[in-house]
Amino acid sequence: MSDVSNRLTVVGERQLTPMQRKLISVLTHVALLAVSVLMLYPLLWLLAASFRPENEIFTSASIWPSSWSIDSYIRGWNGLRTSFGTFYINSFIISGLSVLGNVMACSMAAYAFARLDFKFKNFWFAMMLMTLMLPYQVTLIPQYVLFRQLGWVNTFLPLVVPKFLAADGFFIFLMVQFFRGLPKELDEAAQMDGCSPWRIYWKIIIPLSMPVLATAAIFTFIWTWDDFFGPLIYLSEMKTYTVMLGLRTFTDSTGESDYGGLFAMSVLSIVPIFLFFLFFQRLLIEGIATTGMKR
Amino acid sequence: MTARSLESGAPARERAASPSLWSRIWQNHAPGYLFLLPWLIGFFGLTIGPIVTSFYLSFTDFDLLTSPDWVGANNYVRMFTADPKFWASMRVTVIFVIFSVPLKLAFALAVALLLNRGMRGLPLYRALFYLPSLLGASVAIAILWRQIFARDGLVNDFLSVFGIAGPSWISNPQYSLWTIIILAVWQFGSPMIIFLAGLRQIPQDMYEAASLDGAGKWRQFIKITLPLLTPVVFFNAIIQTIEAFKSFTPAFIISGGTGNPINSTLFYTLYLYQEAFGFFRMGYASALAWVLLALVGMFTAFSFLTSKYWVHYDE
Numbered sequence: 001m002s003d004v005s006n007r008l009t010v011v012g013e014r015q016l017t018p019m020q021r022k023l024i025s026v027l028t029h030v031a032l033l034a035v036s037v038l039m040l041y042p043l044l045w046l047l048a049a050s051f052r053p054e055n056e057i058f059t060s061a062s063i064w065p066s067s068w069s070i071d072s073y074i075r076g077w078n079g080l081r082t083s084f085g086t087f088y089i090n091s092f093i094i095s096g097l098s099v100l101g102n103v104m105a106c107s108m109a110a111y112a113f114a115r116l117d118f119k120f121k122n123f124w125f126a127m128m129l130m131t132l133m134l135p136y137q138v139t140l141i142p143q144y145v146l147f148r149q150l151g152w153v154n155t156f157l158p159l160v161v162p163k164f165l166a167a168d169g170f171f172i173f174l175m176v177q178f179f180r181g182l183p184k185e186l187d188e189a190a191q192m193d194g195c196s197p198w199r200i201y202w203k204i205i206i207p208l209s210m211p212v213l214a215t216a217a218i219f220t221f222i223w224t225w226d227d228f229f230g231p232l233i234y235l236s237e238m239k240t241y242t243v244m245l246g247l248r249t250f251t252d253s254t255g256e257s258d259y260g261g262l263f264a265m266s267v268l269s270i271v272p273i274f275l276f277f278l279f280f281q282r283l284l285i286e287g288i289a290t291t292g293m294k295r
Numbered sequence: 296m297t298a299r300s301l302e303s304g305a306p307a308r309e310r311a312a313s314p315s316l317w318s319r320i321w322q323n324h325a326p327g328y329l330f331l332l333p334w335l336i337g338f339f340g341l342t343i344g345p346i347v348t349s350f351y352l353s354f355t356d357f358d359l360l361t362s363p364d365w366v367g368a369n370n371y372v373r374m375f376t377a378d379p380k381f382w383a384s385m386r387v388t389v390i391f392v393i394f395s396v397p398l399k400l401a402f403a404l405a406v407a408l409l410l411n412r413g414m415r416g417l418p419l420y421r422a423l424f425y426l427p428s429l430l431g432a433s434v435a436i437a438i439l440w441r442q443i444f445a446r447d448g449l450v451n452d453f454l455s456v457f458g459i460a461g462p463s464w465i466s467n468p469q470y471s472l473w474t475i476i477i478l479a480v481w482q483f484g485s486p487m488i489i490f491l492a493g494l495r496q497i498p499q500d501m502y503e504a505a506s507l508d509g510a511g512k513w514r515q516f517i518k519i520t521l522p523l524l525t526p527v528v529f530f531n532a533i534i535q536t537i538e539a540f541k542s543f544t545p546a547f548i549i550s551g552g553t554g555n556p557i558n559s560t561l562f563y564t565l566y567l568y569q570e571a572f573g574f575f576r577m578g579y580a581s582a583l584a585w586v587l588l589a590l591v592g593m594f595t596a597f598s599f600l601t602s603k604y605w606v607h608y609d610e
Contacts, residue, residue, distance in 0.1 A: 028409055029416075035406065036423045039481065043430070045449055046439045109334040118327025128334070131342055135541055135591050137567055137584040141352060141577050142345035145359070165337025172334070197326040226433045228544045233572055244434040248548065251438060259442075266435035277429055281422050284429070288485050289492035 050263040073268070076261030079250055082238045084265055087246035091225055094156050094242060098224040099217045101163030102171055106216060107209070109166045110175030111201045115187060131169045144233060158234045159227075163220070171216045174287065178212035179205060215287035218280050222273050243269045353582035358575045370582035381583070383558040384566035387472060391562065392539045395479035400531055403483040407490035408520075421488065428484030436478070437548035441465055444474045465549060468559035475545050475560060486531040493527035494520070522607040529606045533598055540591050543568070563587060 016024075053069045077084045112118070113125050147158040166172060182205065190200050206213070231242045241249070247269055250262050277284065328335070353370055355363035374381045406424060410417055430436055443449040446463035454461045464470040497520065505515050546554065546562040554561025554569070567587070571580035 025414075028412065028414065032406075032409060032414075032420050036420065039427055040423065042439055042443055042449065043426075045443075046435075105333040105337075108330045108332075112327045112330035116327035116330060118324040118331075121327065124331065124335075124338075127338065131338070133537060133591070133595060134342070134346075135537070135584070135587055137541075137564060138349055138588045139342055139345035140349075140584065141571055141581050142348035143341060144571075145348075145577070146340075146345070148359070162337060162341055164333060165341060166334040167337045167341050197330070201330070222429065223432075228434050228547070229568075232547075233568075247434045247438065251548070252551070262438060263442075266438050269435045270430050270433055273430060273433070277422075277426060281425070285421060285425060285488055288488045 046263055047267055050260070050267045052260070054258075054260045072260030072264035075258060076250070076264040076268075079258060079261045079265070080238070080246060082241065082246075084243065084246055084268070086239060087241050087243045090156070090240060091242040091244075094159050094231075095221045095224040097156070097160045098163040099220045101160060102166070102168060102220040103213055103217055105164050105166035106168070106171040107175055107206065107213065108201070109172045110179055111197075111205055113172065114176045114179035115184075115200075115205070116197060128169045128172055132173065140233075147234065153234055154237050154240055155234075156240070159224070159230050163224075168220075171220065174216060175209070175212055178209055182208055211283065212287075214280070215283045218276050218284060219287065222276060225272060349581045349584060352578050353585050355578040357577040357581075359577055360575075363578060366578070370579050371586075373579075374582060374586065380558065380561065380566060384554070384561045384563045387554075387559065387561050388540065388563040390472060391476060391479070391542070392536055395476045396532065396535045396539050398476070398480045399483045399535060400486055400528070402480055403487035403531070404490050404524075404528075406483070407487045407494060408516075410487075411491060411494045421491065424487055425484035428482045431478065431482035432544060434544060434548055437545045440474060440478050440545065441549050444470075466556055468556040471549070471556060471559045475542075475549060478545050479539065479542070486535060489527060489531055490524070493524050497523045525606045526608060529598070529602055533595065536594060536598075537591055540564075540587065540594075 048064060050072055051068050051070065053067060053071065109128075113121065113128070143158070147153060150157075152158050152161075162168075186204050186208075187200050190204055195203070226244065227242075228244045228248070231245045232248075235241055235245060238249070243265075247262075247265055250265060352363060354365060354367060355370075356366050357363035410420055414420070427436075444464035445451075446461075446466075448464075450464065451461035462470070464474050501519050501523075502515055505519060510518065541564060542562060543564040546560045546565050547568070550556075550560045550565075552565075552569075554565050563583070564587075567580050567583045570576045570583060
């Protein structure tokens with residue numbers, strides 16, 4: 001076995017002509033392109049289907065409509081009792097507040113863990129890491145009971161308030177990793193000059209941490225925007241629905257008859273995520289790579 | 296560090312200036328706790344409190360309207376001895392985890408290896424492969440999936456080119472779960488990025504040395520790449536497995552919230568949701584949640600315990 005592979009290398013490594021090298025490179029590109037096309041085809045098909053006239057949607061697997069029409073979008077937008085405009089506003093409010101809460105609360109906690117000394121710090125940090133592993137189902141029912149008693153059902157509060165309490169440990173972890181990488185001399189110099197921890201946090205750490213704060217903000221926005229389970233259990237009045245809940249209701253009520261409208265609204269629902277992807281993919285990819293590596 | 300050395304440098308002044316130990320404790324520890332305060336409130340109010348409550352509720356009958364009735368271990372007994380839906384959902388979830396996680400990781404690793412050959416256009420490919428990961432959790436994609444695998448969907452359109460009349464994959468209990476597994480594998484982008492970052496960390500000279508010693512590509516992969524990558528494999532496996540256990544939205548949307556056909560897509564989380572918010576059996580649902588926690592906990596503990604035998608930590 002090893003003999004064979006040895007011989008293969010000799011051929012593979014040393015005696016490659018430029019021609020063969022080129023060929024291997026081209027073949028790799030072909031393979032990667034094939035995988036890309038296969039993966040993205042469904043998305044492109046969805047996009048095309050949303051612009052097809054209703055009677056053509058299922059007659060073609062092509063990703064280029066023979067004629068373009070925005071009828072589906074118009075029908076879909078007002079396909080339910082409440083228009084998708086309301087769902088959009090709701091989703092933006094929830095996601096926006098979540099971003100604010102997460103960035104504030106998580107950066108504060110991360111600053112404490114990364115830069116301040118206090119008793120039981122390691123214990124709390126370990127607890128925070130434990131919450132990362134915890135399936136949310138375990139806290140789900142008591143949380144629901146609690147929020148129900150507070151009268152928060154059918155409001156955005158159960159979806160937003162936990163973010164202001166840094167409930168998502170992942171972002172604390174992300175920020176701790178980043179803060180630890182900032183030169184400690186900065187804090188020490190500021191401390192010598194009599195800066196309070198609050199001023200150090202606000203004037204030094206935060207301004208230097210824009211990349212990680214932006215990463216956290218974008219991920220929070222996307223995850224909150226995408227969230228289906230939270231809105232599903234806490235929001236039952238249609239005027240409070242998020243886009244994702246609206247879509248689901250669409251599949252229940254009119255979806256069976258109006259596929260065009262359903263596809264159009266599906267496309268619209270992922271447009272904000274796609275825009276973030278388009279403009280900030282570097283940040284997103286780096287965010288994943290760094291947290292992944294350092295756990 | 297600095298605070299402490301300052302203290303020891305001027306003990307006399309400190310003692311004279313500060314009226315008590317308390318103000319020193321306050322100065323040293325209060326800022327940390329103040330910054331941690333939001334998290335602490337959340338930790339106790341939204342995590343520890345609910346965990347304890349949930350454990351208590353799992354031993355009760357609780358319909359949300361009247362106060363919980365203590366029933367001892369009844370919920371657990373019923374679950375394991377008299378609830379076929381529990382076993383059905385357990386089976387679906389375990390199959391999902393066992394197939395979707397390794398397939399996803401294998402795919403992620405394979406593509407990462409292809410991309411790691413110093414290809415031109417790497418950022419573009421990486422972004423394209425990552426896109427499904429980012430969109431995949433969305434309701435819209437689950438709706439799309441339901442369409443792709445329908446009788447008149449995209450997959451059957453392609454099969455018909457080869458003269459094959461495919462079934463409705465979604466409504467056939469033999470295949471329905473597999474459509475969701477494929478959806479999970481489709482989202483291999485984020486573990487792929489983590490693999491890529493891991494591959495970058497492997498020193499290039501190791502390969503050069505190996506290749507001088509006459510080790511072929513395959514041997515290099517087995518002897519260098521794979522061992523050095525095991526920490527990343529381990530990390531990805533844990534994260535993806537926990538995510539897979541928690542998966543909810545695709546099954547909910549694709550089956551219309553039912554878990555059908557004949558419970559073939561009744562994910563554990565979906566069953567828990569039905570019990571809690573469909574039938575308001577909050578006690579039973581809490582017991583289900585605790586069994587899930589035990590399952591995830593056992594898996595994680597097992598992984599960490601066995602990791603020393605196969606995860607290569609280079610110090």
